Structures are given as C-alpha cells and as structure tokens.
Amino acid sequence: MLFRVTQATTLREFMALNALEQQALAEINLAREQPFRLTDHLSYVRAVSVVLVLSLWEIFGRRVNPLFLSYPSAIGRAFVQLLGSGEFERQALGSLQVFAIGLSAALAVGIAFGLIMGRYRLAEYVLDPYVYALDATPRVALIPLLLLWFGLGTSSKIAIVFLSGLFPVLMNTFSGVRSVSANLVDIGRAYGAGEGKIFTKIMLPAALPFVMAGIRLAVGRALIGIITAEMFTAVTGMGALLIRYSSALATDKFFVPVIFLALLGVILSSGVEKLQKRLAPWKETERAL
Amino acid sequence: MTEAADEQLIDELGLRHERRWSVYDHPNLIRTASVIVFLILWEIYGRRTDPILFTYPTAIAVAFWKLLISGELAHQLLVSLSALASGFGASLVLGVILGLAMGRSRLAEAALQPHINALYATPQVALTPLLMMWLGLGFAVKVAVVFLFAFFPILINTASGAKNVSASMVEVGRAYLAPPRQILFKIVFPAALPFIMAGVRIAIGRGLVGMIVAELFTAITGLGAMLSLYGNIFETAKMFVVIIILALLGIGLIHASQALERKLATWKETERAVI
Numbered sequence: 001m002l003f004r005v006t007q008a009t010t011l012r013e014f015m016a017l018n019a020l021e022q023q024a025l026a027e028i029n030l031a032r033e034q035p036f037r038l039t040d041h042l043s044y045v046r047a048v049s050v051v052l053v054l055s056l057w058e059i060f061g062r063r064v065n066p067l068f069l070s071y072p073s074a075i076g077r078a079f080v081q082l083l084g085s086g087e088f089e090r091q092a093l094g095s096l097q098v099f100a101i102g103l104s105a106a107l108a109v110g111i112a113f114g115l116i117m118g119r120y121r122l123a124e125y126v127l128d129p130y131v132y133a134l135d136a137t138p139r140v141a142l143i144p145l146l147l148l149w150f151g152l153g154t155s156s157k158i159a160i161v162f163l164s165g166l167f168p169v170l171m172n173t174f175s176g177v178r179s180v181s182a183n184l185v186d187i188g189r190a191y192g193a194g195e196g197k198i199f200t201k202i203m204l205p206a207a208l209p210f211v212m213a214g215i216r217l218a219v220g221r222a223l224i225g226i227i228t229a230e231m232f233t234a235v236t237g238m239g240a241l242l243i244r245y246s247s248a249l250a251t252d253k254f255f256v257p258v259i260f261l262a263l264l265g266v267i268l269s270s271g272v273e274k275l276q277k278r279l280a281p282w283k284e285t286e287r288a289l
Numbered sequence: 290m291t292e293a294a295d296e297q298l299i300d301e302l303g304l305r306h307e308r309r310w311s312v313y314d315h316p317n318l319i320r321t322a323s324v325i326v327f328l329i330l331w332e333i334y335g336r337r338t339d340p341i342l343f344t345y346p347t348a349i350a351v352a353f354w355k356l357l358i359s360g361e362l363a364h365q366l367l368v369s370l371s372a373l374a375s376g377f378g379a380s381l382v383l384g385v386i387l388g389l390a391m392g393r394s395r396l397a398e399a400a401l402q403p404h405i406n407a408l409y410a411t412p413q414v415a416l417t418p419l420l421m422m423w424l425g426l427g428f429a430v431k432v433a434v435v436f437l438f439a440f441f442p443i444l445i446n447t448a449s450g451a452k453n454v455s456a457s458m459v460e461v462g463r464a465y466l467a468p469p470r471q472i473l474f475k476i477v478f479p480a481a482l483p484f485i486m487a488g489v490r491i492a493i494g495r496g497l498v499g500m501i502v503a504e505l506f507t508a509i510t511g512l513g514a515m516l517s518l519y520g521n522i523f524e525t526a527k528m529f530v531v532i533i534i535l536a537l538l539g540i541g542l543i544h545a546s547q548a549l550e551r552k553l554a555t556w557k558e559t560e561r562a563v564i
Contacts, residue, residue, distance in 0.1 A: 224414055247418075266410050
C-alpha cells in the first residue's frame with residue numbers, strides 16, 4: 001500500500017500527469033491515508049498490555065488483603081528494603097554457591113560417563129538400565145530420600161542439584177559421542193592417535209554441540225533442583241526465603257526472590273547459549289550439511 | 290568352477306571357522322547380568338546397614354506387598370492420578386485454545402507474549418508456596434500446581450505450531466471460501482497437531498513433577514505425601530516403593546504420550562521428509 005502511494009506521487013511529480021490522469025488518480029483514491037491498523041503497531045500493543053496488567057494489578061492488589069496478594073509498588077519497596085538489609089544478598093550467594101558446586105559436579109560426571117558409555121559398548125550395556133531408570137524417575141521424588149541420607153545442610157542440596165543436572169548432560173554427551181562418525185575415529189587411529197587423543201581431539205569436539213545442548217537443559221533443571229531443595233530444607237537460600245515469606249504471609253517480600261530467580265534463569269540460559277555459540281560454532285554448518 | 294570346488298577351496302583356506310561368540314552380540318545378557326549383580330550387592334550391603342537409612346530389595350518387595358494389601362497404595366495412587374488428570378486436562382484445553390489464538394492473531398500474540406515469557410522464565414516451583422497460600426492444602430492446590438507446570442509447554446508449542454502453518458494451505462482454504470472456523474479446525478489445528486503433541490509429551494513429564502512437588506509440600510494425600518510421611522518416620526523401604534511407583538508412572542506416561550503422538554500425528558514424519 002505504502003509502496004503504491006509513493007509510486008503515485010513520484011509519477012505525478014516527475015511525469016507531469018495531465019488533468020484527466022490526475023482526476024482518475026483522485027477518483028480511485030490511491031493517495032489516501034492508510035487506515036489505522038493495530039497490527040502495524042504491535043510494540044505499542046505489547047507496551048499497553050504490560051502497563052495495563054501492571055496498573056490493574058496495582059489497583060486490584062491495593063484493595064485485597066495484603067496477606068494474600070501484593071501489588072507492584074509494594075514489591076518494589078520490598079526489593080529495596082531487602083537489598084538494603086544485606087540478608088537477601090547473603091542468601092542469594094549461598095544458593096549460588098551450592099548451585100555452582102552441584103552443577104559443576106554434574107557436568108564433570110555427566111560428560112565423563114557420557115563419553116565412556118558412548119565409546120565402550122560394555123560400559124553402555126552395563127550402565128544403561130540404571131541411567132534410563134533414574135532419568136525417568138522424577139528427581140523431586142528422590143528429595144526426601146536424599147534429605148534422609150545427607151541431612152538438612154549443604155551436602156543434601158548439592159546432591160539434589162547434582163542429580164537434577166546430571167542426566168541431561170549424560171544423555172546428551174552419550175548420544176553425541178554415538179553420533180561421531182566412525183571414519184573420524186578410523187583416521188585418527190590410522191595416524192597413530194592413542195585412546196586419550198581420540199577422546200580429547202576427536203570425540204569431545206565432535207560431541208560438543210550435543211554436550212552444550214545438554215548443559216543448557218542441565219542449568220534449568222539444576223536451578224529448579226536448588227529451589228526445591230531449599231524449599232524443603234527451609235534453612236538457608238532463596239528457597240528458604242520463599243517458604244519463610246509465604247509462611248509469614250509477607251506477599252510483597254515473597255515476590256522478590258521469585259523475580260530474582262526468574263532473572264537468574266534468563267541470564268543463565270542466555271549465557272549458556274552465548275557459550276554454545278562460541279564453543280561449538282560449527283553446529284549450524286553441520287546441520288546445514 | 291563347480292560348487293563342490295568352491296566348498297573345497299573354502300575348507301582349504303580355513304574360512305569355514307565359526308564366528309566367535311562375542312558378548313557384544315548379546316547386550317541384553319550384559320544388562321541382565323548387570324542388574325542381577327547390582328541387586329545382589331544391594332541386598333548384601335543393604336542388610337548390613339542401618340535400616341533407618343537404607344534398605345534392600347527383598348525388604349522393598351515385602352513393603353510393596355504390605356502397601357498393596359492394605360489398599361493404601363491404590364487409594365493414594367488414585368488420589369494423585371485424579372489431581373494429575375484434572376490439572377493436565379485444564380492445561381491442555383487452555384493451552385491449546387490460547388496457543389491457537391496466539392499463533393493465528395498477531396494482536397493476541399503481542400498482548401500476551403510479555404506475560405507468558407515472564408511467567409515461563411519464572412521457575413514454577415517458586416510459585417508453589419504462593420498457590421498454597423491462596424488455595425490451601427487440598428485438592429485444588431495440586432490441580433493448580435500441575436496446571437502451572439504443564440501449561441507452558443503446551444501453550445508455547447501450540448503457538449509455534451499454529452504460526453508455522455504454511456500460508457498457502459490457509460490461502461487455498463480461503464480461495465474455496467472456507468469460513469474462519471473451518472480454516473481453524475480443518476487446516477490450522479491438524480497442521481499444528483504434531484507440535485501440540487510434542488508439547489503434550491513434555492507437559493506430561495512436568496505435570497508429574499508438579500504433582501509430586503505439590504503433594505510433598507502439602508503432605509496430606511497422594512503418593513508425594515506418602516513419600517514425605519515415610520521419610521519422616523524413617524520407613525525407608527516404603528519410601529522406595531513409592532519412588533519406584535513414581536518412576537514406573539513416569540516411564541508409562543512418557544510411553545503412552547509417545548504412542549498417542551504416533552497415532553494422532555502420523556503425518557509428522559512425512560512432513561519432515563518433504564522439507
């Protein structure tokens with residue numbers, strides 16, 4: 001539409017239309033204004049929708065009992081208050097520490113076992129019944145058992161994060177190694193590469209896109225793992241704050257860790273995505289071939 | 290050369306030896322051996338440790354039998370499954386409707402997308418305490434948690450399925466003067482079905498997790514409550530029974546959804562081959 005309109009004006013300007021033609025143009029109304037359509041202004045729709053929901057929440061939230069529902073400005077106040085007290089940072093740091101330890105252990109063990117199971121059939125057949133069984137078990141169901149074994153402290157949280165993150169990495173590494181072309185390995189052998197070289201120079205790089213996809217899944221699962229574990233033990237960390245504020249019916253404070261966790265999830269997953277593009281940039285080419 | 294000469298030559302060259310028996314040709318043998326060795330070691334080791342912390346296979350079998358006879362297992366399983374089914378059913382209906390709307394209307398997409406993204410980015414477990422505060426500890430909170438866990442995979446997959454419907458199919462429908470309703474139900478929905486089913490498969494697993502989380506927290510009825518209860522009174526063998534039931538439930542539901550996917554969305558593979 002826009003294209004035709006500009007075309008019409010340029011025609012009129014440069015080709016010096018005669019009166020009849022100009023009249024015809026006016027009659028078929030080519031130069032008319034485009035009618036307003038909402039679909040041309042989707043970003044406004046998005047902004048209006050967000051503003052509308054937030055202000056409705058604010059208005060409605062102020063009317064209901066603050067024990068049940070909070071409202072945006074109260075949450076903002078609670079955020080500032082919690083950040084000022086230093087309590088929030090301490091708990092967040094504690095959670096992140098446990099998260100990092102558990103996730104690194106899951107990555108190390110998952111990649112190692114995935115490589116071994118992918119490379120050696122005996123290992124695959126010996127281990128795969130357990131791997132598949134544990135992978136199918138909802139990990140949350142293991143939380144009470146892990147609490148029984150490891151107590152309410154840091155070690156049980158690390159164990160839960162570990163178990164949450166382990167299987168995505170293990171399964172993806174495993175299928176990545178299995179998809180490595182036998183030709184690559186044969187060529188390595190022909191040039192006298194030892195088993196160690198075959199692992200580090202052929203298997204791991206070829207499986208890396210799969211491993212990275214597994215890591216991305218694992219980060220999300222581990223985050224859920226740490227929250228659930230902390231909600232259960234309810235002693236320290238973000239999950240404990242969630243339980244504490246909800247038990248105290250401090251709804252405004254409750255939303256602070258929720259928002260923090262949502263942001264953390266977004267940041268972590270986009271970070272892993274960037275890392276994936278950097279470490280395994282050949283994935284797209286592979287797919288295109 | 291005659292066949293007899295061939296045979297003779299093969300004999301002379303010593304080519305007729307039997308293929309050597311290799312353990313790698315019998316993966317299930319290795320698997321079975323692995324499981325049996327594991328169970329025996331578990332039994333031996335488990336009997337030696339404190340029964341409060343650990344248990345062993347025969348004790349689990351006995352516990353299973355006891356729970357089965359008393360009817361407790363069947364009762365709690367039924368309670369759990371009905372919460373799972375209600376929550377999942379609600380998320381399926383609402384997810385597909387909203388997903389189709391978002392996939393077909395750019396206006397609906399723009400209006401809903403920011404909220405959906407924000408809620409999807411939030412780890413859903415973190416909202417469980419809030420739901421408990423609002424809905425109490427009963428059946429309603431379980432349904433709500435299952436709904437929350439299962440809703441987003443279905444919604445997001447349906448929306449991207451409805452968005453990816455080939456425009457030429459919709460145009461053909463329009464050219465034959467199909468009313469919008471028919472375009473939605475006869476063209477868009479079937480074309481999006483493989484996506485929807487993939488979402489359903491993810492959602493079932495997550496719904497199961499939601500069910501367990503809700504029951505662990507409310508700890509009144511259902512399998513999750515049994516888990517929590519037996520954990521607190523150190524009945525480890527009974528806890529293992531529940532864990533195994535939940536694992537089997539997970540495997541069963543995933544297989545069922547895969548079978549359903551194959552049955553309902555048979556054209557997926559063909560489509561993929563064409564592209």
